[in-house]
Amino acid sequence: MNAPGADGRAAGGPDGRAGGPPRPARLAAADVVRLGAAGLRARPLRMVLSAAGIAIGIAAMLAVVGISASSRAGLDRTLAALGTNLLTAAPGRTFSGADAALPPESLAMVRRIGPVRAVSATGTVDAKVYRNDHVPAAESGSIAVLAARDDLPETLRATPARGRWLTGTSPDAPVVVLGATAAERLGIRGPGPRVWLGGQWFAVVGILAPVPLARELDSAALIGWSAARRLLGFDGSPTTVYTRSLDAAVEQVRAVLAATVNPQAPNEVLVSRPSDALAAARATDVALQGLMLGLGAVALLVGGVGVANTMLISVLERRAEIGLRRALGATRAQVCGQFLMESLLLAATGGAAGVAAGSAVTAGWSWWRSWPVAVPWWALAGGLAATLLVGAAAGFYPALRAARLTPTEALTG
Known part of the structure; x- marks a missing residue:
């Protein structure tokens, strides 16, 4: 046994307890x-x-x-800037498999839909566009020629990157606005040059910025609706109808759009919502x-x-x-x-x-x-x-x- 210490307790470790080694210090x-x-x-x-x-x-x-x-x-x-209320209507195919067509009065009928706030259209023109009149006719460059309504930029919220839109000149003037991709393919950087379109010269007055909700415009040459009919024999039938509706009524407009565009054959109309592709x-x-x-x-x-x-x-x-x-x-x-x-x-x-x-x-x-x-x-x-x-x-x-x-x-x- 250990002898008692001065205070009467048994001598032991530093902590005063009897026997045994001291406890190791704890690390903080x-x-x-x-x-x-x-x-x-x-x-x-x-x-x-x-x-x-x-x-x-x-x-x-x-x-x-x-x-x-x-x-x-x-x-x-x-999407917030472009809006998700854009709908498009385009011709599909008939029961026999032939290409369908939209009636020329389609735009007027669509404007009667209550929630629709803006309507415009483009129409395919049977013509080709070249940088000059020496390019072989077999080389098209995959550039479509479209007749465009004056209110197309407002409906699609499209803006010219350079130059201006078709308005501001005579409706029958031979002027053209190029999409961003079309301008690049033709090697045109701004307004001023002329292009050989449909067998005659057209002056480039503008180049559009890319249009995310209407990518078909990026690779197109756009001319005025009236000019297309007078100069290139366009029949006035729209190929794509663009509509802007109230946000809360988009689905209701979508449900009646085909029947409104072509009441005689609504099954021949293809209706889409471009923003769905982005989603x-x-x-x-x-x-x-x-x-x-x-x-x-x-x-x-x-x-x-x-x-x-x-x-x-x-x-x-x-x-x-x-x-x-x-x-x-x-x-x-x-x-x-x-x-x-x-x-x-x-x-x-x-x-x-x-x-x-x-x-x-x-x-x-x-x-x-x-x-x-x-x-x-x-x-x-x-x-x-x-x-x-x-x-x-x-x-x-x-x-x-x-x-x-x-x-x-x-x-x-």
Whole structure:
């Protein structure tokens, strides 16, 4: 037995309890972080290479989510500007399989639909357009010639990129407005030049900006309705009727549009909503996003394996340090906590770098495509959470292995 001390209690450890070694000091959370950071600073190159694997995975996933979100935001902004209340009616086929036609009075009948606010049309003209009169007739350049109503830009919300629309000149004047793609194919950069259209010269007075909801205009040469009838023998039958309706009544107008355009044969009329094609493109982007997220997850997994490998090698290289710490009184839990903290800090460093890189890629790509930058907050939080989970999972086994080493094994191994 131990002899009693001056205060009448049995002599023992520093805490006054009888016998046994003193309890090891507890490490505060800040101390554990400092120990983990010191272990990483001792091998900076290895830390950078291991963190890079995590950073690439997080950056890939965040960039995919951010670019997809920015793309959808840009599409939503475009639809808001162009409107989703545009409907088109075009001729289909007859029961015998022949090409159908719309009656010339189609526009007047559509204007009688109450919720319709704007109506316009284009008609296909049997003519070809060339840069000059020396081009062989077999080379069409895939440029359609369309007769256009004066109110077409207002209905489609189309704007000239250069020059002006057909209005402002005589209705029968031989002038033409080119779509963006048609102008590029003809090598025309602005108003002024003449083109050989339908066997005669037409002056180019404008070039349209791309029209997202009427892509057929981009590769067309547009001439006035009256000029097409007088100069090129156009019969006045519309090929495509464009209507703008009240937003709340689009579906009702869509239901009666075919019967209104061609009451004698509504089954020969094709009615469409151009904005639906853009919505379908957005759905395709979502499917592609799932694929790219899978690739990002694989990259993150590879980064986690790299972290686990780095920590395992670190345990093997630092056996002497582990043995010394154990000999000085460090517990298994403290050693385990030190190496687990190193793994977490390593993963967190890679995750922070990945979030920054992914955000920068999203911002740069969105700026280049003129999209609003949209990085969802859940993607940022999820990226950081994923790195911590990967770090904990990757560091668990190496930390457990370090904790299991006895002082004798560590110092003599």
